[in-house]
Amino acid sequence: MEQPAGGRRPRLVSSLALGQRAWEVTLEWERGLLSWRDPQPPRGRHGGNCFVPASEIIAVEETEIEKQCSSGKWQKMAKPHAFTVYYVKRAQKHRWQCNEVTFWCVDEQLCNQWIQALKELLELQKSRPKQLLVYINPYGGKQQGKRIYEQKVAPLFSLASISTDVVITEHANHAKDNLFEVNIYKYDGIVCVGGDGMFSEVMHGLIGRIQKDSGIDQNNPKAPLVQCNIRIGIIPAGSTDCVCYATVGVTDPVTSALHIIVGDSQPLDVSSIHHNNTFLKYSVSLLGYGFYGDILKDSEKKRWMGTIRYDFSGFKTFLSHHYYEGTVSFLPAKHTLGSPRDKKRCRTGCYICRQSKQQPEEQQKNYGLEHNEDEGGDDWRVIKGKFLAINAVNMSCACPRSPKGLSPAAHLADGSIDLILVRKCSRFNFLRYLVRHTNQDDQFDFTFVEVYRIKKFQFTSKHLEDSDSGVKDVGKKRFGQFCRDHPACCCNLSNSIWNCDGETLDSSAIEVRVHCQLMKLFARGIEENSNDEAIYNQSTVEQLL
Ligand SMILES: CCCCCCCCCCCCC/C=C/[C@@H](O)[C@H](CO)NC(=O)CCCCCCCCCCCCCCC
Numbered sequence: 281m282e283q284p285a286g287g288r289r290p291r292l293v294s295s296l297a298l299g300q301r302a303w304e305v306t307l308e309w310e311r312g313l314l315s316w317r318d319p320q321p322p323r324g325r326h327g328g329n330c331f332v333p334a335s336e337i338i339a340v341e342e343t344e345i346e347k348q349c350s351s352g353k354w355q356k357m358a359k360p361h362a363f364t365v366y367y368v369k370r371a372q373k374h375r376w377q378c379n380e381v382t383f384w385c386v387d388e389q390l391c392n393q394w395i396q397a398l399k400e401l402l403e404l405q406k407s408r409p410k411q412l413l414v415y416i417n418p419y420g421g422k423q424q425g426k427r428i429y430e431q432k433v434a435p436l437f438s439l440a441s442i443s444t445d446v447v448i449t450e451h452a453n454h455a456k457d458n459l460f461e462v463n464i465y466k467y468d469g470i471v472c473v474g475g476d477g478m479f480s481e482v483m484h485g486l487i488g489r490i491q492k493d494s495g496i497d498q499n500n501p502k503a504p505l506v507q508c509n510i511r512i513g514i515i516p517a518g519s520t521d522c523v524c525y526a527t528v529g530v531t532d533p534v535t536s537a538l539h540i541i542v543g544d545s546q547p548l549d550v551s552s553i554h555h556n557n558t559f560l561k562y563s564v565s566l567l568g569y570g571f572y573g574d575i576l577k578d579s580e581k582k583r584w585m586g587t588i589r590y591d592f593s594g595f596k597t598f599l600s601h602h603y604y605e606g607t608v609s610f611l612p613a614k615h616t617l618g619s620p621r622d623k624k625r626c627r628t629g630c631y632i633c634r635q636s637k638q639q640p641e642e643q644q645k646n647y648g649l650e651h652n653e654d655e656g657g658d659d660w661r662v663i664k665g666k667f668l669a670i671n672a673v674n675m676s677c678a679c680p681r682s683p684k685g686l687s688p689a690a691h692l693a694d695g696s697i698d699l700i701l702v703r704k705c706s707r708f709n710f711l712r713y714l715v716r717h718t719n720q721d722d723q724f725d726f727t728f729v730e731v732y733r734i735k736k737f738q739f740t741s742k743h744l745e746d747s748d749s750g751v752k753d754v755g756k757k758r759f760g761q762f763c764r765d766h767p768a769c770c771c772n773l774s775n776s777i778w779n780c781d782g783e784t785l786d787s788s789a790i791e792v793r794v795h796c797q798l799m800k801l802f803a804r805g806i807e808e809n810s811n812d813e814a815i816y817n818q819s820t821v822e823q824l825l
């Protein structure tokens with residue numbers, strides 16, 4: 281064993297056996313890196329160097345091994361002492377797996393020294409959760425939530441020495457109500473096993489509880505909400521799993537469990553939705569009126585069909601081709617760095633999201649000021665028209681059905697919403713628009729589609745405007761003029777409903793405002809170029825150094 285001087289803690293270098301061969305194994309404290317290399321690779325074989333950053337080590341365990349020599353006969357030798365390192369391995373398409381490597385030697389003291397050192401290194405990973413509260417929806421998606429958790433996730437949590445309190449929900453809103461009762465502050469995170477609806481429930485419980493404990497009235501649409509520092513982890517087991525897909529890049533329970541274990545943290549914008557000073561809901565993914573509202577309305581009656589209900593209702597809604605008349609007024613996001621037409625996507629460590637970090641404090645400072653920038657003054661824009669869809673998205677809304685999502689360049693944590701207005705057009709044109717959700721073509725490059733990056737918006741359907749019961753403030757005052765200027769038109773008399781992250785809203789007249797980075801997920805955003813090969817494994821790493 282070699283322990284060169286220098287640095288605060290010397291690095292550990294030993295010759296340890298991996299299989300039948302001796303490898304040089306190094307633990308570098310300063311860089312937080314475990315590596316092993318074959319000093320004499322067999323002729324004709326490329327000598328591999330393997331690197332695992334401490335932040336991606338899942339666990340270290342003492343292991344019982346029995347040594348067998350290459351001829352297959354038991355070798356008479358001193359008892360081997362071994363330890364296994366479990367670590368993250370990147371597989372295809374943003375998938376993570378738990379890989380393991382077992383090193384052994386005959387020196388018990390050396391083996392213990394390595395186990396001790398690696399465990400100390402793991403102790404330094406301060407953002408990792410130790411205690412989690414887990415809610416499982418046994419009826420979400422394909423009704424596999426309980427099995428997925430027990431077979432794929434619980435063994436990993438136990439390997440990583442994470443203790444859990446598990447609640448299997450018995451009815452809708454069970455998790456949400458429970459979050460108002462339990463001592464949430466003893467947990468390092470809340471995990472939900474289910475789909476977007478289950479995530480939404482847990483998010484409402486957590487945000488609502490934090491506001492209650494901080495004395496914030498959620499019914500006040502202008503109240504500066506208090507940020508939630510308790511992270512939420514999503515184990516995907518739903519029908520769409522859009523929040524998971526758009527923040528991790530894949531809907532895979534093992535990948536999500538590993539992001540939780542390594543203690544990832546991804547801030548997320550949350551929109552609050554009000555009607556006449558009454559709080560309705562929060563939204564993180566899609567808030568959609570018209571097409572997506574109608575799909576939801578129809579699909580709720582078909583829950584028994586399982587995950588294909590959305591395709592069935594989608595087809596039916598497409599054929600019905602309803603459009604809705606109403607007025608949207610919105611406050612454009614002035615100081616954000618990006619635009620919805622950018623080619624660049626929000627990815628791990630996104631610069632635009634990092635720059636937006638100070639927005640919550642600024643919002644807090646501005647609260648109560650009569651003419652603060654956040655209120656927008658005369659910058660509000662009003663658009664009146666006939667719409668097939670009004671989609672307000674806080675993130676790309678990428679999901680397995682649409683891998684780039686409804687707004688591919690939307691950011692997870694930039695404090696803005698992308699507002700997409702799809703005006704009345706022919707069925708054929710609407711189909712062309714939908715098809716572009718599934719291919720590489722620009723879905724905003726149509727005359728009947730507009731997209732704006734905004735901070736706030738209001739919507740009132742024509743129906744409600746006429747009956748004078750819509751949103752009664754800035755937008756309403758402005759709409760008056762438009763109503764006089766335009767002749768009444770013969771659009772669909774019925775209202776659509778709002779699809780709020782897969783749940784329906786009770787009102788069609790709403791006002792919406794985004795709260796920058798209100799909550800955090802156990803995720804890191806989608807990793808760039810993390811496609812086919814492991815970044816830190818085998819010889820690819822050599823090229824990085
Ligand atoms: C020709 C193929 C076009 C395919 C177009 C696919 C676009 C898919 C876009 C999905 C966007 C999902 C946004 C996320 C929403 C979630 O917060 C929410 C809760 O989980 N999910 C839904 O509301 C569930 C929404 C489910 C939407 C399913 C839409 C299916 C549309 C099918 C249209 C068929 C037309 C065929 C004509 C021949």
Ligand SMILES: Nc1ncnc2c1ncn2[C@@H]1O[C@H](COP(=O)(O)OP(=O)(O)OP(=O)(O)O)[C@@H](O)[C@H]1O
Binds near residue numbers: 418477521
């Ligand atoms: N035990 C339960 N019985 C009935 N409903 C439940 C139960 N637990 C949770 N729910 C509700 O089920 C709804 C749907 O669950 P979930 O989101 O997990 O699946 P999904 O709707 O199939 O998936 P997605 O939202 O991704 O489309 C949630 O809104 C949640 O409130």
Ligand SMILES: [Ca+2]
Binds near residue numbers: 691693696
């Ligand atoms: Ca956003």
